[in-house]
Amino acid sequence: MRIVSLFSGAGGFEAGFGDTHRTILVNDVAMSARDVLRQRFPDVALIEDVRNVQPDDINSADVLVAGFPCQDVSIVGGQRGLAGTRSALVEHVFRLARATRPSHILLENVQSIRFVHGGRVLLYLMHAAEKLGYSWAYRTLDSRAFGLPQRRRRFYFLASRDSDPGEVLLSDAGSTLPANSLDLSLPVGFYWTEGRSGHGLTADAIPPLKTGSSIGIPSPPAVLFPDGSVKIPTIETAERFQGFPEGWTGAASPRLRWGLVGNAVSVPVVRWISDRMNSPAPWDHKLSSPMPDRPIWPLAAWGNGRGLRLAVSVQEAPSSLDIGRISHGNYSWTDLSDRALSGFVNRARESRLLYPGGFLEHLEARLR
Structure with a gap:
């Protein structure tokens, strides 16, 4: 066609x-x-x-x-x-x-x-x-x-x-699709830019990639790993999370690549x-x-x-179900800054949102 x-x-x-x-x-x-x-x-x-x-x-x-x-x-x-x-x-x-x-x-x-x-x-x-x-x-x-x-x-x-x-x-x-059951022995994805009105907690995956902030600042989701580290994907990993080969958007300027992928x-x-x-x-x-x-x-x-x-009445997944998992892939990451993580934890503590037991404590331990 x-x-x-x-x-x-x-x-x-x-x-x-x-x-x-x-x-x-x-x-x-x-x-x-x-x-x-x-x-x-x-x-x-x-x-x-x-x-x-x-x-x-x-x-x-x-x-x-x-x-x-x-x-x-x-x-x-x-x-x-x-x-x-x-x-x-x-x-x-x-x-x-x-x-x-x-x-x-x-x-x-x-x-x-x-x-x-x-x-x-x-x-x-x-x-x-x-x-x-x-x-x-x-x-x-x-x-x-x-x-x-x-x-x-x-x-x-x-x-x-x-x-x-x-x-x-x-x-x-x-x-x-399997339930989004959070288990801290596996990676947990979340929106570090939020915390007060939403968090996007996702088991062994990230919540949806977005274009970034309203002023064009890249803001990919973060992931809490079982070893206590908190990281964000590189742009090449984000491309893979959408099914593109690494470097697919390389012709665009680095800052604008995030919006294209999101x-x-x-x-x-x-x-x-x-x-x-x-x-x-x-x-x-x-x-x-x-x-x-x-x-x-x-x-x-x-x-x-x-x-x-x-x-x-049909499902949101095909019968050839192939669940994507962070723990099953070899991806590249960078550390989330202390300032960004601290801001999320403070907003989360002030909010009325529910968080699984140990999640915020693991983030606070990472800050310490």
Whole structure:
């Protein structure tokens, strides 16, 4: 298939589709992203501003893919929904789809798109696909189930013109992810920048990589190791936590690489979707039920493009479950500074959040 990628970022979709399909155009307004895209996909056309992409540029496309901006729909962001100027750019996906009628539209975003702003953003996506006569399916998938030691729940939406997208996203009902049971004999990931209103504690993995602070300072999660050390991943390890080879974003300036990796689509998840697009299979309609009302949409759903919408009971992990674990990998780390760790501990002690027994004590022992 011929792929047109909008809001391409670090190229996670392109890396995931790999050599099986052919990317014919990439797009990103950020100079750092364009530097990476030019290095990794030198023979692919690149257009800077999505508003300048015209139907004639993509007439031969089979698939439009877009990890459209999430800042206006994420819990961390302002939750302005499509009223926000950045997330409203997804409207250009449907502008181009209306003119070129690709076989598929594949979107990725944060899983909170199901409920922020009363679920209106997801309602827009469903309605926009149906208006074009596309059937659709969406599913929440956790990157950790695909061999990455990062708990990263993301929303994937596939609309198809002449086929059933449920045969791609829903035919594998999946496996249940193990509980996030913290055990200090294994590494524990957490957000050292938080502590007062959240902490992201994750067993043997990190919580989701983020773009960094609002002023562009890199802030990867920290990990408490069983030996008492507290470390943060290097940028090369962060790339691996998203499924990229080490050095993938090396064409960008060091400070901006963190934002590219934090915003990226997890490569192994896209590869799984790509494989299923190559080999679709029937899905079990017995797993479906009437779509509930908003404001919280289900974790997975399907629509026939003509008004029928169904919730579908599938898992956030595929049946080929491959849990990513920090303890099972050889990764590179640097020490978290005493100042950063002390700030987290102080905020945690002042908060009303619950922490597992011994966790804060281990951090305080590290400071001593």
